[in-house]
Amino acid sequence: MNRLPAAKRAQILSMLCVGNSMRSVSRLADVSINTVSKLLVDAGRVCAEFHNEMVRGVTSQRVQCDEIWSFCYAKKKNVTAKIAEKHPDAGDAWTWTAIDADSKLIVSWLVGSRDAGAAYTFMQDVATRLRNRVQLTTDGHKPYLAAVEDAFGADIDYATLTKLYGNDPEGEKRYSPAVCIGCESKTITGDPDPKHISTSYVERQNLTMRMHMRRFTRLTNGFSKKFENHVHMVALYTVFYNFLKVHKTLRVTPAMQAGIADRVWEMSELVGMIDQAALVPATQSA
Numbered sequence: 622m623n624r625l626p627a628a629k630r631a632q633i634l635s636m637l638c639v640g641n642s643m644r645s646v647s648r649l650a651d652v653s654i655n656t657v658s659k660l661l662v663d664a665g666r667v668c669a670e671f672h673n674e675m676v677r678g679v680t681s682q683r684v685q686c687d688e689i690w691s692f693c694y695a696k697k698k699n700v701t702a703k704i705a706e707k708h709p710d711a712g713d714a715w716t717w718t719a720i721d722a723d724s725k726l727i728v729s730w731l732v733g734s735r736d737a738g739a740a741y742t743f744m745q746d747v748a749t750r751l752r753n754r755v756q757l758t759t760d761g762h763k764p765y766l767a768a769v770e771d772a773f774g775a776d777i778d779y780a781t782l783t784k785l786y787g788n789d790p791e792g793e794k795r796y797s798p799a800v801c802i803g804c805e806s807k808t809i810t811g812d813p814d815p816k817h818i819s820t821s822y823v824e825r826q827n828l829t830m831r832m833h834m835r836r837f838t839r840l841t842n843g844f845s846k847k848f849e850n851h852v853h854m855v856a857l858y859t860v861f862y863n864f865l866k867v868h869k870t871l872r873v874t875p876a877m878q879a880g881i882a883d884r885v886w887e888m889s890e891l892v893g894m895i896d897q898a899a900l901v902p903a904t905q906s907a
Contacts, residue, residue, distance in 0.1 A: 665850075683756045687759070741764075756814060782819065836851060
């Protein structure tokens with residue numbers, strides 16, 4: 622089997638996790654873009670399974686949730702009937718994330734729409750990964766209300782934080798929101814501590830995602846062409862962020878701070894897991 626050396630594959634995955642597009646990685650690593658794409662798919666599958674197994678029984682005090690926008694193939698406003706027929710997943714793609722405010726660990730993530738169904742699936746997953754009762758803060762997105770109640774019942778201290786924005790100057794167009802002029806917090810369930818009703822950490826995590834994944838950049842031609850690859854990249858990034866990237870303020874990885882890892886992982890170990898996963902079908906069929 623023709624296969625790149627492990628060091629080369631680790632280099633490619635590392636470049637994908639620090640803001641390079643697939644084509645730029647292809648040029649820098651001197652490999653075909655098909656090679657980069659195949660490696661991303663393999664890594665995404667392994668990372669999704671790894672996160673699902675490892676990020677369990679998380680002991681947390683405060684969890685913050687938010688959604689970040691991106692798109693696949695074309696922005697929603699540009700998706701024609703012809704495009705939709707050929708690419709049913711074209712359009713907006715929302716990435717839901719839940720982060721532990723103390724360890725900065727990404728507890729759960731989901732890529733999909735921004736509707737009640739996605740909120741329900743996301744919150745169910747968050748609930749299964751937490752060991753204890755937590756204080757949860759989300760923004761004012763309405764689907765959260767029923768989703769949190771279905772997932773946690775009364776066993777949670779839940780509040781929403783809605784930011785209030787001023788009006789844009791007439792005719793001004795921008796990608797970022799208008800100036801924030803205040804916040805409105807509201808207790809939904811339990812007794813959340815007002816001092817910790819915040820979404821600051823998860824919103825900062827949104828920025829980190831945009832900086833580390835080229836396909837999340839707002840003005841780019843490196844956007845995801847396939848929804849599946851978009852999901853694979855988020856899976857790879859999540860493991861990179863939780864287990865490989867040392868947080869500057871923590872001086873350890875989020876996984877170490879959360880107590881679910883005892884060391885900083887290396888990208889070469891991830892490549893080893895990909896190789897191991899490739900051997901499983903042959904072993905099972907023997």
